[in-house]
Amino acid sequence: MSISTASKALNNTGRMGEKTRERVKRAATEIGFRPNALARGLLSNRTFTIGLLTNDTYGRFTLPVMAGITEALVDHGVSVFLCTIEDDPALGKVHVDAMLDKHVDGIIASGKRIDRRLPVDLSNLPVPVIYAFTEGAPGSVTFCADDYQGAALAVEWLQGLGRQRIAHVTGPESFVSVRERARAYHDLAGGGELPVMYGTWSEAWGHEAVAQLWASSGEKPDAIFCGNDQIARAVVDALRERGVRVPDDVSVVGFDNWEIVAAQTRPPLTTVDMNLKALGREAGLTVLALAEGRDVEPGIRTLPCELIVRQSCGGNPDR
Amino acid sequence: MSISTASKALNNTGRMGEKTRERVKRAATEIGFRPNALARGLLSNRTFTIGLLTNDTYGRFTLPVMAGITEALVDHGVSVFLCTIEDDPALGKVHVDAMLDKHVDGIIASGKRIDRRLPVDLSNLPVPVIYAFTEGAPGSVTFCADDYQGAALAVEWLQGLGRQRIAHVTGPESFVSVRERARAYHDLAGGGELPVMYGTWSEAWGHEAVAQLWASSGEKPDAIFCGNDQIARAVVDALRERGVRVPDDVSVVGFDNWEIVAAQTRPPLTTVDMNLKALGREAGLTVLALAEGRDVEPGIRTLPCELIVRQSCGGNPDR
DNA sequence: CTGAAAGCGCTTACAG
DNA sequence: CTGAAAGCGCTTACAG
Secondary structure (H helix, E strand, O other): OOHHHHHHHHHOOOOOOHHHHHHHHHHHHHOOOOOOHHHHHHHHOOOOEEEEEEOOOOOOOHHHHHHHHHHHHHHHOOEEEEEEOOOOHHHHHHHHHHHHHOOOOEEEEEOOOOOOOOOOOOOOOOOOEEEEOOOOOOOOEEEEEOHHHHHHHHHHHHHHOOOOOEEEEEOOOOOHHHHHHHHHHHHHHHHHEOOOEEOOOOHHHHHHHHHHHHHOOOOOOOEEEEOOHHHHHHHHHHHHHOOOOOOOOOEEEEEOOOHHHHOOOOOOOEEEEOOHHHHHHHHHHHHHHHHOOOOOOOEEEEEOOEEEOOOOOOOOOOO | OOHHHHHHHHHOOOOOOHHHHHHHHHHHHHOOOOOOHHHHHHHHOOOOEEEEEEOOOOOOOHHHHHHHHHHHHHHHOOEEEEEEOOOOHHHHHHHHHHHHHOOOOEEEEEOOOOOOOOOOOOOOOOOOEEEEOOOOOOOOEEEEEOHHHHHHHHHHHHHHOOOOOEEEEEOOOOOHHHHHHHHHHHHHHHHHEOOOEEOOOOHHHHHHHHHHHHHOOOOOOOEEEEOOHHHHHHHHHHHHHOOOOOOOOOEEEEEOOOHHHHOOOOOOOEEEEOOHHHHHHHHHHHHHHHHOOOOOOOEEEEEOOEEEOOOOOOOOOOO
């Protein structure tokens, strides 16, 4: 029994008696043999390792993406290096170089908004790079959530509940996500449209917006579509503080499905989920395809959002 | 010029003319030569790679730990595999095996509480394992925050502000962290001690606790020390809703310094920070030491907490 | 059907 | 002071 025969037996390559192959395999499991991935990688140029780069320190967006990647790739035996680069390009380069030295099969760049680049140059790398929830280089593959469709889901849900005057309280207009969501609001709100209220991604802004809305004379909104869950939470709190009942008087819908805030709000938030985990799964499968030399069409892939129904809108939570 | 000479030049080993060495180095940088870490690892049995295992899905505790590890080890050229295992032992084993196949230099196990084990057996691994913010195997090295000292910091701060009747609203008594913090409260609160209020780690409990406290006849507390920031936030909200002013009438202090809630609370929370990043740094340096064969004393290392002063207690935030 | 040989990209004794 | 050789743990043509 030579070492090369053993290798072939375990890899189901070469030609040999079925019994020999079986015998080898049994022996291998018995002694708990595990091939050295380094030695393998040296030959095959595949390390079953990918790098995930992000500047999202809190992991709000990156962790779900990461979970999706891991889930999709663990069956393929790939492990993922995570590294959070702040906005320091030098540090970013150090990390990328470290990954390259370790011959990752590919890199996934991720972030916290789809219209900003990571502070590091990922073009002309010797490994495939794909982008998820961050702006990609031209000609690259980028995955992102469909903000327009997600916002449409929210507005249509409110309308289906019979709401007529829907306000939109959101983040800074400089975010494309904000503009896309506002566009959907504009396209769908029809007669009930109010001026979009742009602000910051903070609870303070949610309180302020409600104050403005209720300060003005005239008819009050019967629904508020918020640009994220933090704003939505503050809006719900502000309404409660003025004695406005949610969802009886006003329905509120959020965006992000950030469990930790959406589920703790009183009442819990109905909100749009960007399916970041699915996005991570797709991204993972795609780098893998690229790493294996398969052809992948470049461009921006937009994944659909989903509405998570809780109690802040009324309607049936058991839909 | 042989290939071995080049190797020696770049590694500052062997004996050769300084000029030769320089010439080699210059050439190397010119052509952008980067040694293949796999080939190196095959020889040296060091991959400059470590694994971080956690069951903390939201990353609340793991991300700061991870940031510390990365910060401490990037200079040493090590990258870290992150993998989040839910409570699935089978999946955990798959991930650990994947790391072992890749010959990580060591593994850091992390979690969300110091009195629970990860659902995976990490003893008798061929690589060093250390524990951070999760229960370790007997005889291992474990890092955790000093709950007693952190709680003492909070209580003493309230007392320094002249508070006399300090309540303690916290999580489930089944957590050792909860018991340690309550012990510090008990030891220090002296005359102002009230019965410790155990509950869940939710905002709902914070509201409920305030309701109970204000429902009972007799003197009300002038300070509330909360078991975490979520409870503290709810306590602040609940007090505001009843017209009790924070911090004028009642001081509130939290625990965790979870930016996203502590900073968004109105007023922002004074809270105890467990220094998880420092903990990660220590843990990283320690696996590295172990990986390099240096001796490390086993046992539990307790790192001190720090009080982050914001506005929920009064006092001078610019201390 | 099986084994000896070469080689992946490095490093490290060892001989000159 | 420098280079040829062996070897880390595997896989893959290739010869038998």
